[in-house]
Amino acid sequence: MFVDKVKIYVKGGDGGKGMVAFRREPFVPDGGPAGGDGGRGGDVIFRVDEGLRTLVDFRFKKHFRADGGEHGKTKNQHGAKADSLIVRVPPGTVVTNVNTGEVIADLIRVDDEAVIAKGGRGGRGNTRFANSRFKAPDIAEKGEPGEELEIQLELKILADVGLVGFPSVGKSTILSVVSAAKPKIAEYHFTTISPNIGVVKAGDDSFVMADLPGLIEGAHLGVGLGHQFLRHIERTRVIVHVVDMSALEGRDPFNDYQQINAELELYNLRLMERPQLIVANKMDMPDAQENLVKFTEELKQHYKENGLNPDDVKIYEVSALTKKGLDPLVRDIATMLRDLPNILLYDEIGESEEDYKVYRAQQEEKPFTISRDQHVYVVGGEKIEKLVLMTDFSREDGVVRFQRILKGIGVDNALRQAGAKEGDTIRIVEMEFEFVD
Incomplete structure (x- = not known):
């Protein structure tokens, strides 16, 4: 089961209580205060685990509470600090505060971690309140409550390459041929309703390719699988645009190409800055070659109208069914990835690897x-x-x-x-x- 969005409750551990105690040793008259501080409560920390791929575990456990700190003791002994609760999440998890909408953390790299709910500090024992005028204070603090909040976990697939295109253009078949992935393939629309991921080998190189659910008109508004699809394409470094050149369903290949790009642009303008390769699939079908000639002419005209060099048009002719033409595509993708930055998301974490950091939303305490x-x-x-x-x-x-x-x-x-x-x-x-x- 692929789960990419879920709401859960987290709570940091409460601090331990401070102790009210006094010295009672023999031969020590008027013994002073001797109450120790309580220990700090444990934090709830999210840590990236490369072995996880979905948020399905959070469907069955939705409450996470860290342990509280130990109470203070006599003889000025402080309570022990509680251990943090480590919650493991897959790479690409975005953590958002449900009530405020603030992004608490964006966890991308393996072993990245962020404190989601802080534990409360321990209460002070009565020793802390003693001074020259108040030598025997009968006072101690309770522990500070740990932070508690409802959060939303949203998974954005981390893949080097994302396959985009209309439903049934052959994305799943391409992935199954170039990798060991076994996506569901059938002759009806929306066979793929959740991302499939495979590792593609290209000589000494390898990269991760994702077959993403098919896109339809209005996807940027959430129509169809809409946002479920577009959320994942944000994290890909190269977009492979698959076009059904057979036109068996009566659709026009060039209109399909324009419509998919329009949906990407409307969802996030910066997606159009990603390198995009055009794959003409189903070239083994009867009218595919004729459709490709027309598609190429329209694409070159489109380039001219937008101030681009029409000679830069490169279209990969492939047949996923017969496996023809896929090797050059895979080799070129591997070569392209060598020169691209490793950071997979620029929109939120900066323009370079040095700008990247896991961050925790700062919560300023308000005046009364x-x-x-x-x-x-x-x-x-x-x-x-x-x-x-x-x-x-x-x-x-x-x-x-x-x-x-x-x-x-x-x-x-x-x-x-x-x-x-x-x-x-x-x-x-x-x-x-x-x-x-």
């Missing part, structure tokens, strides 16, 4: 916000919400510290300016407080 929910004032913001989640409200010192921080960052004044009065209800996350002026 104040809004109204009927008669309740709602205070929001990442820093404020983390403060609530990490405060131990069962300890008086923790409550005092929480109030001091809110006042210090200006929440009290902002609530007054928003109209809050003595006794009004203030909500932060799921906790509600009474406003005291």
Whole structure:
């Protein structure tokens, strides 16, 4: 089963709780604080595995949670950090945040990896809060919650060569002949409904060729297999345009050629910058040679009209059925690939190999916000919400510290300016407080 798009849930591990403890050794009067910090939660890391080719494994497991950090201990012993959860994905996986639409990572090369959900830091033990005036703090933090988000995984096939063309022009047959791939072949349209991949040998060289689902008019808008097809052609270095020169189905070969290129251009203009080879297939059929002459004349005229040299027109005459003409095509593709850059996608990762990097979308913490929910004032913001989640409200010192921080960052004044009065209800996350002026 070929799966190239799936949504899953990931969560970094929660940080361990900080410890409230005091020294209790004999002959040490008034022992000070001795509570250790909690350990950091594990990250969720995606790593490219060259042995994977689809996202089918994610159809059966959709939730990935890293372990939480160990809690702090007495005698100033810190909790252990949790191991990261490594999730293996195939080359060409794009990871997107479902809620924001931001691309978190674009994983192309083998062993590329990116942190998708960070683990929370461990809470501080009471030793951390001791100072010259506060020598025996009865306070410790809870661990920070790990990041959690819903993400979409989208696979864009990584192949050196992509076969494009209308349905039933012979792309699958060509792939089956030049490689060891065994795609489904039949005499009806859309036999290929998912990409087939094969490794092609050309002397000492080899390259990866992909037979991509057939294209129809309106594909750039998602018609037919539309985007499923076009998503994969983005990552190919050379486009091999296969044209059915027999015209048995009543279609005009040159119109087919123009329509396919129009769909590629409408989907992504930069696809037209990729080297493209034209393959006239089914040359063993009765009217193919006559159709080829007409096609060549129309193509040369097209070149003239677009300011190109008509002498540059080169068409490979092949018959995938009889295997005639495929060897020169394979040799020329191998020669062309030697001079092309190794980077397979320029649109998103730069113009050269040096520009490429796996990236993680930066998420800036927002300042706090104040809004109204009927008669309740709602205070929001990442820093404020983390403060609530990490405060131990069962300890008086923790409550005092929480109030001091809110006042210090200006929440009290902002609530007054928003109209809050003595006794009004203030909500932060799921906790509600009474406003005291």
